[in-house]
Amino acid sequence: MLHKFIINNTRVVLDVHSGAVHRVDRLTWDVLEDYRNIARDGLLEKLARRYPGQEVEEALAEVDELVEAGLLFSPDPLGGSYTPPAHNIVKALCLHLAHDCNLACRYCFAGQGKFGGPAGLMSLETGKAALDFLMNSSGGRRHVEVDFFGGEPLLNKRVLYGLVEYGNKLAGERDKEIKFTLTTNGLLLDEETGDFLNRHDMSVVLSLDGRPAVHDTMRPFPGGGGSYDIISRKIINFLESRDYRNYYVRGTYTANNTDFSRDVLHLAGLGLREISVEPVVAPPEEEYALREEHIPGLSREYALLADMVLERARAGDPINFFHFNIDLEGGPCLPKRLSGCGAGSEYLAVDPEGGLYPCHQFVGQEEYVMGDVYGGLVNKELPARFAGAHVYSKEGCAECWAKFFCSGGCHAGARAYSGTILKPNPLGCRLMKMRLECALYLKVAMAGQQ
Incomplete structure (x- = not known):
């Protein structure tokens, strides 16, 4: 899966499943547009109408190398499914x-x-x-x-x-x-x-x-x-x-x-x-x-x-x-990228009386009481439900290019919009993608100055 976008005349390509980010020229942008859709001879013929043949050959060879290295069109590392660990480690x-x-x-x-x-x-x-x-x-x-x-x-x-x-x-x-x-x-x-x-x-x-x-x-x-x-x-x-x-x-x-x-x-x-x-x-x-x-x-x-x-x-x-801010080299591990903040499993909120909730935005909502700090977690179903709310279970997330950066978005925001933590607010998703594109643009723009 690729995501291509242009900000301020800068062409950026994200290889979603490897996390590799590329700044590309117009020719490479066009190569990637049809690389998986047109047979090689047909692609050469199509591009040769707009670019010198030698440049097309060189661009294709470079894309071939990146594909071989797993930096373009890489497969989903988890094959489209994920089972969260069965533990309640609160951090x-x-x-x-x-x-x-x-x-x-x-x-x-x-x-x-x-x-x-x-x-x-x-x-x-x-x-x-x-x-x-x-x-x-x-x-x-x-x-x-x-x-x-x-x-x-x-x-x-x-x-x-x-x-x-x-x-x-x-x-x-x-x-x-x-x-x-x-x-x-x-x-x-x-x-x-x-x-x-x-x-x-x-x-x-x-x-x-x-x-x-x-x-x-x-x-x-x-x-x-x-x-x-x-x-x-x-x-x-x-x-x-x-x-x-x-x-x-x-x-x-x-x-x-x-x-x-x-x-x-x-x-x-x-x-x-x-x-x-x-x-x-x-x-x-x-x-x-x-x-x-x-x-x-x-x-x-x-x-x-x-x-x-x-x-x-x-x-x-x-x-x-x-x-x-985005860390492309030393960012969170893959499980963290799937489940985000860990609300309801690794991260909990405590109200003034000691009641436990999935996060601060659920405090005061009776159906989200998980227990209290004296007796511990009583509602065992809620941690499992929140741990299971990841990018492969949330509606539309598995097919989204931003999934490994936004981790499916905010659970509380999803519930406020749809009544369930498994259906994100599309407006929130749009805003998240805007910010992510800008973050990726800044990465490649600043790298070009080094």
């Missing part, structure tokens, strides 16, 4: 320290942090039980991860501090390494909290949507009024305290700012270099929801952003745009 937890928030973001999937229930904070006892559960459920795996999430987790910062101390102690006793990440809107970042996060070398994901008007429209305070001025200042102060290391600034774009490349440039203008601006996930009736009519413009916007990223890299002032 990561998302701890909901607070089901409450100090902002009222309009697009919040968690209902302003409460996830459809009452406001609440996780106790230190419950958090410790969650870390015990992680250590006991991670088997022989040495590296485990914990993301502190909400709502706004810094509303419960004393418990956060206690859990980091406890988790590091526990990991040392179990001969494991634990990595902590905090996802925060930044409003409660102060010198004390920054010192703690820096001292423990914690990764931090910070929410900032971009330009002031864009951010303030979607991320106001509960009583109204924009939060950009306070948050941007706190983020910059915090990042200066850690020399701009170990962070991501994450924004969301909506139908109100489909020119989101300008928001990326705004963030870069603040001195931020690790940037993720992602499409909103919202019911189609919301005025800010992305719809099919936005697709052509968004495609152009991603291509524009890709060239901006390329120009800055060439000028020695790079930015790292999360969705254009």
